[in-house]
Amino acid sequence: MAGTSLSVSRPTIQWRAADFKLQSRYLARVLLLAAAYYASAKLGQSLRYTASVSAIWPPAGVGMAALYLWGLRLWPGIFIAELAVNGELLHSLPVGSLIGQHAGNMAEVVVGAVLLRRLIGQRSALDRPDDVGGMLVAIGTATAISATVGTVSMLLGGVIAGSDIPKFWRTWWLGDTAGGLVVVPMMLAWAPDPVAAWRRVRCREGVFLVASAIALAFVSVSATGPVTYMVFPALIWAALRFGAPGATVSIAITALVVIGTTAHQSGAFFSQPIDHRTLSTQVYIVIGALTTLFLSALVAERERSADALAEAHRREGERAIEERHRIARDLHDSVSQALFSTALHTRTAEKALGNDRDDSFGHVRQSLRAIAELTKAAQAEMRAFIFDLRRDAVEAGLVKALAEYASTIRTPSGLTVSVQGPESALAVDPRTEEELFAIGREALSNVARHADARSATVKVEPRSGCLSLEIxxxxRGFDSTAARPGHFGLESMRSRVAEIGGDLTITSTFGIGTVVRVDVPMQSATASDGS
Incomplete structure (x- = not known):
């Protein structure tokens, strides 16, 4: 062993640029959150009614929303900001009370973020009433923790007496809750996609809304008359027209105007005693926020249902087209081919009998000719039917579609069909045009099969407030009131007219003819596609 030498390598620490970038980014986010939390705390303190009473505490909302949106790992930012805020109070409050207040506020933010994630999921847009309710439960529970811990800390530090506990706890809880209901929804609506939120409210109507919210909020709390809730039309307007982005901005504007007016010793709430003043302001903000948020969520849910219904109609239409194409293929490969074979065999039989000059087969020849004519007519009708199945019948317009269908009709009586109507597009939706075309097609088919008519007229006429289709x-005419078992044409027409909200009138006189008339209100025609 004497001749053996040992070499020990010294450990080296390698810093990877990617890790350093991640750590720097995390530190920047923590500091940014700390700055935002501290700034919101100073805003809340600037709106205090007295040296120790704040009607709203925005940092509660900032902290909960930030940890909910960007992760619990940013909690050191809240801790740093709380140290800065509480450090400024060392000269006025006992250290033990400040420590308890610090711990309660930290618990409030962390618990609130956790409850938000569990009750409303991640990245909620507050576009469902259940999400708004879950947010209310999360904020209310979290702020109750802070209020309880803070009240006990102040009581143990001798800052408040036992008789002050109910009022002190209520003021703390409502102040934090009001701050949460103003800030959390606003951050959830704007932070994930600020550009989309800005586009939602960036218009003249949005500017007018903001101006109206400011004016109505100021009038509602500054006037001496009973107009305290005059701001609610602006809040409702925001919820109905601008969704969560506009609603949350209106709530924030209302809260700032109301608290700012009262803090500057004016307005309807300022004339009340300090406890009542604080309570009135807090309840006013909470009720206004909840009303606006729930209404906005209901509107969003209704819009989402309408979009889903429209999408379902679109998919139903696509499936119907696919099914029509499948039926067309099956008819072409089966019935159409069978008719072709029947016609071929009929012609072969005719030729065979034509070579035989026996007059006893004359009636057979006539029957074969009749079969050939019927088969030829059936083939023409089948080709037209397959053609209609393979395309959008009214793609070129209702009048043109009816004219094209009329040109395919062939009858032994030599029926001629005249189609009259405007060449320009009709002010109706595609679904209404499709139903009207189906009704017209059924009516013309009945004329060709049963009426033994020589002429028919189709009129499409827009009138005042309605669209009229007349065939x-x-x-020969018929009794339109009589039941016809096994025949579903009239029942099909009645059903289609009912679906588009129209009226069907059938007038028929024996030996004179029949008139089928459909009147569809324009507003019904316009709305039927989305109903």
């Missing part, structure tokens, strides 16, 4: 013929 008339000079056929």
């Amino acid at each position: 008339s013929d000079n056929g």
Whole structure:
């Protein structure tokens, strides 16, 4: 061993640029959160009614929303900001009370963020009433923790007496709750996608809304008359027209105007005793915020349901087109081919009999000719039917679609069909046009099959407030009130008219003809696609 030498390598520490970048980014976020929390605390202190009474505490909302949106690992930012805020109070409050207040506020923010994630999920846009309710439970529970811990700390430090506990706890809890209901929804609506939120309110109406909210909020708390809730029309307007981004901005504006006016010793609330003044302001903000947020969520839910219904209609239409194409293929491969084979065999039989000059087969020849004519007519009708199935019948417009269908009709009586109507696009939605085309097609089909008419007329006429479709013929007529088991044409037309909110009138006279008339209100026609 004497000749053996040992070499020990010294450990080296390697700093990777990626790790340093991540740590720097995390530190920047922590400091940014600390700055935002501290700034909101100074804002709350600037709106105090007295040296120790604040109607609203915005940092509670800032902390809960930040940890909810960007992760609990940013809690050191809250801790640093709380140290700075409480450090400024060392000259006026016992150290033990400040430590308790610090711990209670930290617990409030962390518990609130955790409850928000569990009750409303991650990245909620507060576009469901259940989410707004879950947010209320989370904020209310978290702020109750802070109020309880803070009240006990102040009581043990001799800052308050036992008789002050109910009022002190209530003021603390409502102040933090009001701050949470103003700040948390605003951050949830704006922070994930500020550009989209800004586009939602960036318009003349949005500017007018902000101005109206400021004016109405000021009038509601500064006037001497009973107009305290005059600001609610602006809040409702924001919820109905601008969703969560506009609603949360209006809530924040209302809270700032109301508290600022009262803090500067004016307004309806300032004339009340300090306890009542604080309570009135806090309840006013909480009720206004909850009303606006729930209404905004209901509107968003309704819009989402309307979008889902429209999407369902679109998918239903796509599936219907696919099914029509499938049926067209099946008809072409089966019935159409069978009709072609029938016509071919009929012609072959005719030719065979034509070579035989026996007059006893004359009636057979006539029957074969009739079969050939019927088969030819059936083929034409089948081709037209397959053609209609393979395309959007009213893509070029209702009048043109009816004219194209009328041109395919062939009858032994030599029926001629005239289609009259405007060449310009009709002010109706596609679904209404499709239903009207189906009704017209059914009516013309009935004329061709049963009326034994020589002429028919189709009129499409927009009138005052309605669209009229009329199909008339000079056929044999029928009793429109009589039941016809096994025949579903009239029932199909009645069903289609009912679906588009129209009226169906059938007038028929034996030996003169029939008139089928459909009147569809324009507003019904316009709305039927989305109903």
